[in-house]
Amino acid sequence: MLPGLSRHTQTWVLAVAAALLLAVLPPAARAGATVPRTAAGATAACPAAGFVSQHFHSGHNGVDIANDVGTPIYAVGDGEVTISGYEPGYGQWIRVQQTDGRIAEYGHMIRRDVFAGDRVTAGRQIALMGSEGQSSGPHLHLRIWGDPSASYGIDPEPYLAERGVVLPCVPGGGPRPRPPVHPAESGRVVSARSADGRLEVFAAGADGIHHAWQREANGDWSPWEPLGGPAHAELALAPNADGRLELFALAGNTFEHRWQLSPSGGWSGWETFGGGGRDVAAGVNADGRIEVYASGPAGLFHRYQAEPNGGWSGWESTGGGPADSQVEMETAPDGRLEVFALNGSTFQHRYQTAPSGGWSAWAGFGEGGHDLTVDHNADGRLEVFASGPVGVFHKYQTGEAGWSGWEPTGGPAGARLTSERTADGRVEVFAMNGDTALHLWQTAVNAPYGDWAPFGTGGTEVTAATNADGRIEVFGTSRAGVHHRWQTGFATWSEWLWLNDSAGPAVP
Secondary structure: OOOOOOOOOOOOOOOOOOOOOOOOOOOOOOOOOOOOOOOOOOOOOOOOOOEEEEOOEOOEOOEEEEOOOOOEEEOOOOEEEEEEEEEOOOEEEEEEEEOOOOEEEEEEEOEEOOOOOOEEOOOOEEEEOEOOOOOOOOEEEEEEEOOOOOOOOEOHHHHHHOOOOOOOOOOOOOOOOOOOOOOOOOEOEEEEEOOOOOEEEEEEEOOEEEEEEEOOOOOOEOOOEEEEOOOOOEEEEEEOOOOOEEEEEEEEOEEEEEEEOOOOOOEOOOEEEEOOEOEEEEEEOOOOOEEEEEEEOOEEEEEEEOOOOOOEOOOEEEEEOOOOOEEEEEEOOOOOEEEEEEOOOEEEEEEEOOOOOOEOOOEEEEEOOOEEEEEEOOOOOEEEEEEEOOEEEEEEEOOOOOEOOOEEEEOOOOOEEEEEEOOOOOEEEEEEOOOEEEEEEEOOOOOOEOOOEEEEEOOOEEEEEEOOOOOEEEEEEEOOEEEEEEEOOOOOEOOOEEEOOEOOOOOO
């Protein structure tokens, strides 16, 4: 893949200027799509212990809760982190797109404990109080956006009071479910964040697997390190319950895995994991146990951890599924895993009937194709894209159980696909074949998509991941090596470059 010349043409601008008063794009939903709205009787959690040092008014877009540096800060509602980074006015700050339709912002922290893409539940610790940015002393600045198209937020105190939290308040409450962990895209190049926020990337070449990592969160890259393992493997990457990443590599008659010995730490050697197959995908159950699916000539089999961070079951038949298929997994809003499998003539899916529980039978999902990618909207509904000889099609959940029909999007024929979430929760899709790379993105949160735009020249494989500050980073492979391209802000892109000025493995 050779360097591309395009620039991202998104029209939205994130609220990262010093004034931080820009509005978020409205969550316009497709016809038939379900978008969560605030419901009467909804609950919230206490954001932090302390006293109200400044209330909401026309010159103060939020409420300030003051206390000592290091006081824990908690999510006021369930949702997904869309921004976790630094801004001169806020200092360190976090934005959460909540499942009730509201957007919560937290500012001036000394430490952030969650990253863009993380799911949080009300009452989960997300940061520590500080006095960074434009601040006269340690406090939490909490801002709630009601109508995302507005230029000013709503008063957080009535919002919280309606949900049972009156400021000042005492944090605490009963146990809450583990937030869903969304699977990383599988393929011959894969990337995910370590527990400390640094991206790690693995690419499969003729001499085995190669590995590179960010030296610090959002930072530059190490040189490529050869790891051995099976040649030309299909890879999957998933986090253990304690934050240690685990890598799975499948090629022909060989299936191996290795794992971090500690969160964000060094890696074990390779160990046998199975007898081989065609493709592999890995996801995380609601209780933290990793689950692995692998396809082969007899359909799909799966294997799962008997307990979080623990040993593994034997391989179990799934009762069918498309032979020698491409496989991807996604997580439903309630933590149930769903598996999608596609070969040249058949597309099927199956799903857990309860979080961490048993599985449904395989069901038809469409005709065959070349590759697929699965992601989730800001409201939790799944989006599936599949490529074939006439371009890329997509299908999306219209509610908890219903699906749309397949809709054409155009795009390159016979493409490899990947997708990732923008910092404000919009799905962005990247497609690459031997001649071209294109991308398209939702025009607003939970909304339809725009047109495909150039993203580079052709290659052999593509994957996308999200930096700790919410910027997307894309990795593309070719017979020359591995390039990457990343958002330089939240609306602009770098050119295609080598990682650390070195090519890495060739991926034909």
